[in-house]
Amino acid sequence: MSSHLLFDNPKAMECNAFEAMETLTDHFSIPKSYAINTLTLMNVSPQTLFCYWELTPAFFETTEASKDTLTLLLKTTNEVALQKIKLNTLIGSYYFEEVTSSTPFFCEVLYYNQQGEPISLLTSNLIKTPSDRINTQEEESRIWMKKEEGWREIIRSSIPSLSIQKSSKSLVDETTLFRKWEVNTLSSFENLKDKQ
Amino acid sequence: MKGFWSLILHSHLPFVKHPDYDYFLEEHWLFEAISECYIPLLLNLERLEHEGFDFRLTFSLTPSLCEMLKDEHLMEKYTQHILNRLELCDKEIQRTKNDPNVSKVAFFYKVRFEKIYDYFENVVHRDILQRYRMLLERGKIDIITCAATHGFLPHLATNPKAVEVQIAIGVQSHERTFGQKPQGIWLPECAYFEGLDEVLERHEIKYTILDSHGLVFATPPPKLGIFAPVYSKNNVAFFGRDNDSSKQVWSSKEGYPGDVNYRDFYRDIGYDLDFEYISPYISPDGTRVFTGLKYHKITGDSNYKEVYDPQAARGKTALHAENFHFNRVQQLSHLETLMERPPLIVSPYDAELFGHWWFEGPDFLYELFKMVEIHKEIKPILPMEYLAQYPKNQVVTPNPSSWGDKGFYEVWLNTQNDWIYRHLHSMADRMEKLAKTNFEITDTTRTRVLNQMLKELLLAQSSDWAFLMTTGTAMEYSVQRTKEHISNFNKLSSQLEEGVKFEFLETLETKNSLFDFVDFRIYA
Structure with a gap:
């Protein structure tokens, strides 16, 4: 479910899960809501997050918000809003697609007042997406990777048939690219060192 | 000796018990697993022992499975x-x-x-478990625990108590069943999230297993790949799953189980x-x-099937064991040239694969352990034996991951099953509040209600229901089981205020009867 689809079809936001449940034979009744204000963000994959929310009518009525001004924002810790979704329901769920791996995120339900200022109603928990690649950020690792020629082969042997939305070939390509990157980066470091 | 090989068999079934029926289809999951997997595996291991062959393997026996076997x-x-x-x-x-x-x-x-x-x-x-205990005491196998009801821990972690209790009851259950603390744990679906190692350390868990990208994408990357364990900052050792050996057995097309002679x-x-x-x-x-x-063997891709020949199939297991052994020797020979210490290959599988899906699987393992001992090029080893021999390992932050399709969490969180989580999270939050407010109570009935609420919560958290909703097998049963436990939890919660209906409580105590030792105060 992408944000594009939701803008085209706002009704898709309305608790699709509960509707799905009701198509099955029901032997046990479960509540549609718990009368709590909550916004929960969960990891699905390095590129996808899921959130669900519930705003109680009692709480909603104490605000100046109207259903057509409710908005869901996905943010990183630097408060930059990366995705902005219009909501039309007090209870619902949403998948944020195409997010960045290894990045902390939280989301917020808010509305805009008459002056156009955002008023926050709910803030989610903070989560970090998993990594989907070999981590090359650590200074320490650069040093021993350069020293250990066998390491690349060990890593290649560790992941030849790993199926994480990638073919083995693309993983090998990635390792090759990484090798080029490493050679370039390390040589530029060394050039810098020589110049100093 | 070229290197080490550690075989890990994860044995798990969700808790299914329907005392109100003489016949219940989903109870047969357990019966088939006992007949086709657990007993044939034990018989083969006992045969190896009787014939004087040494072997080492690790079983994870999940608390919910043990509760059913008891x-x-x-x-x-x-x-x-x-x-x-x-x-x-x-x-x-x-x-x-x-x-x-x-x-x-x-x-x-x-x-x-x-x-x-x-x-x-x-x-x-x-008492099938007594044979596992016997092998454990003889040092032939290690038995590791799992989360209480195989809860998918990353998706329960919005309430840290939910994760803590899954682990705590998993450890308690293991101690009661096997008479000793578990040294290792099988994380349900190998699912890891950052910070879980702190919980494991609190419960004195020494090691666990992750899929290969849990290690390879760690920070910093592991120097020895998946061919040696790593430690997290909280002193838990993480072993990485080897994809090559997994694929040879897992894959129904490329793997051994697809051989035309097999059943x-x-x-x-x-x-x-x-x-x-x-x-x-x-x-x-x-x-x-x-x-x-x-009565038929795989024969080929068409619907035409020839009659199964158990002896011919048995012969194939020896050939496939030889091939598996050959491939591991090749793999280890290649790796040993790159490493300062003998490489370790970790091969984890669902135990039920051997015997249930791959009927001849237990015979394959028998042949394999024989071959390993005869050639002495590979040394089977338990994870704790390896750590005793190589206590110094790199410290990394493992990457959140699982062994499910695509390697992360989507099998247990997608449009088929995402509706369950608001309920599971709400139940955990309410259980925590109730445990705190009722911590000092002495009233027996209230205690019984709260204990049963905890059991209903644990049963609702089982990862199997979300998994079955995704795969579409037993879809209606898995939806109904989830809704049943949510409903039971809510009804019991209401009865705490409105008066207990004893008939209802007793029915639940008989049906959802696992973990008779639990005390709701664990959630406080």
């Missing part, structure tokens, strides 16, 4: 199930007497079920034979089910 009601039903199968075998020997090839297979099943019945009733006296999983007389004839051996409502009597 449950008198289920074990009585299992006995009746085997007697029913023996009766069917007798009828089949008569029915097939004019077809020598098929009759030979019918006789094979008769002998096999007799052996299983004798082992269950007369050797282990309906075809899908062709079963429960579906093939005349309804009147087979009806006493299938579901009483007339639904055709597997009986375990399958």
Whole structure:
């Protein structure tokens, strides 16, 4: 479910899960809501997050918000809003697609007042997406990777048939690219060192 | 010796018990696993021991599986199930007497079920777990625990208590079943999230297993890849799953189980034979089910199937064991040139693959351990034995991951099953509040209600329901089980305020009867 689809079809936001449940034979009744204000963000994959929310009518009525001004924002810790979704329901769920791996995120339900200022109603928990690649950020690792020629082969042997939305070939390509990157980066470091 | 090999078999089934029915389809998951997997595996290991072959492997036996294997009601039903199968075998020997090839297979099943019945009733006296305990005491195997009801921990982590209690009860249950603390844990679905190692350390867990990208994408990347364990900052060792050895056994197309000589999983007389004839051996409502009597081998890709030949299939297991051994030796020979210490290959599998899906799998393992000992090029090792020998390992932050499709969490969180989480999270939050506010109570009835609420919560958290919703198998059952436990939890919660309905409480205590030792205060 992408944000594009939701803008085209706002009704898709309305608790699709509960509707799905009701198509099955029901032997046990479960509540549609718990009368709590909550916004929960969960990891699905390095590129996808899921959130669900519930705003109680009692709480909603104490605000100046109207259903057509409710908005869901996905943010990183630097408060930059990366995705902005219009909501039309007090209870619902949403998948944020195409997010960045290894990045902390939280989301917020808010509305805009008459002056156009955002008023926050709910803030989610903070989560970090998993990594989907070999981590090359650590200074320490650069040093021993350069020293250990066998390491690349060990890593290649560790992941030849790993199926994480990638073919083995693309993983090998990635390792090759990484090798080029490493050679370039390390040589530029060394050039810098020589110049100093 | 080229290096080490550590085999890990994860044995798990969700807690399924329906005492109000004489026959319940989903209880047969357990019965089939006992007959086709657990007992054949134990028989093969005991045979190895009897013949003087050494072996080492690790079993994860999940708390929910152990609870079922200890449950008198289920074990009585299992006995009746085997007697029913023996009766069917007798009828089949008569029915097939004019077809020598098929009759030979019918006789094979008769002998096999007799052996299983004798082992269950007369050797282990309906206590299969005692044989695992025996092998554990002899140092041949390690047994590791799992989260209490196989809860998918990353998706429960919005309430840290939910994760803590899954682990705590998993550890308590293991201690009660096996008489010692577990040193390792199988994380349900190998699912890891950052910070879980802190919980594991608090419960004195020394090691666990992740899929390869849990290690390879760690920060910093592991110097020895997945061929040596790493430690997290909280002193938990993480072993990485080897993809090559997994694929050779897992893959139904490229792997050994797809060999044309092996038994075809899908062709079963429960579906093939005349309804009147087979009806006493299938579901009483007339639904055709597997009986375990399958007369055909895989043969090829078409619907044409030849008659199964158990002896020929057995011969293939020896060949495949030789091939697996050869490939590991090649793999280790290559790796040892790159590493400063002997490489370690970790091969984790679902135990039920061996015997249930791959009927000849337990025989393959028997042949493999024999081959390993004869050639002495690979040393089978338990994870704790490895850590004792190589206590110094790189410290990294493992990457959140799972062994599910695509390697992360989507199997357990997608549009088929995402509706469950608001309920599971709300239940955990309310359980925590109730545990705190009722911590000092002495009232027996209230305590019983709160303990049962905890059991309903744990059962609702089982990752199996979300998994089955995704795969579409047993979809209705998994939805109903989730809704049943949510509903039971909510009703019990209401009864705390409005008065307890004892008949309801007693029904739940009998049906959802796992973990008789639990105390709701663990959630405080």
